Amino acid sequence: MTLVDKLKDCAARSPWLYRINAGSCNGCDVELATTALVPRYDVERLGCVYCGSPRHADIVLISGPLTVHVLAAAQRVYAEVPDPKVTVAVGVCPISGGIFRESYAVCAPIDRYFPVDVNVPGCPPRPQAIIEGVAKAIAIWRSRL
């Protein structure tokens, strides 16, 4: 093990999650709350906890089709998340627009504006699927440290 790897191991801590609701119908947000708070799923086993400030976050969960109205605010909040950060698109809306695809009022897909790393499709996705996506995001986050 080289010195760089050792330093990386020291730097690895519990990744914190931050949610951005970019015009979501709240379905995915309810599932995100379920993932975190219901003991059956419990995302905190992975070391993740939702934080209130983007400046404390490591993994950003974006739900919603990124409406035109919320685009500037979402970009501003996203820029406040310190690097290295991992972006997870939760639900079909941010991935492709889903039911709102080709609407004049949404900017979906969000990968035109944010560097998305993991996609979790579903309308809404099951809590297990969100945990699976978060586990993939943590693997990417560790490789970026």
Added chain:
Amino acid sequence: MNFLTLFARNLRRGPYTEPFPFGPAAPAPKRLRGRIAFDAKICEGCLLCEKLCPSGAIRFLRTPGGLAFGCWHATCVFCGTCAFYCPSGAIHQTNEWSLAHLEAEKFALAEHGLIPAIVCVECGGKGLDTAPNVAKVRPPLSDEERAQLRARCPKCRNKFLKNRGKAS
């Protein structure tokens, strides 16, 4: 698992945490509306699913090899309208929910199928190897007659069914 069995189990076991993702996930409910599956062999080629799909996930494409089916799961909202209205049950929903993927695999997450193009055995015209829509035909067709119908173009299929009524 229905509500009552789940309720009884929760009373007996108390709160618990599923081992997933460190262990296997609990089996999903049988009627969970998950990933779309398509069987090109029994598709009638009516394109109803493409017209009904609210999010435009289902697309049919006319190619030289036949009619290509595509369903992109990153835009499918799993509403089940296609499966509900499919006359032959060629399109149905599985209870598979494990769809999380990396950004690089975004466009690979699709279901594909091909209804091959055929040359009509009667007139030599172009046709598709779709399942014949004969649920209402009386008397019911035998398997041999179905195979004969499949090898014909739509016009010759109509002719075949008309002549069949005359002969009997």
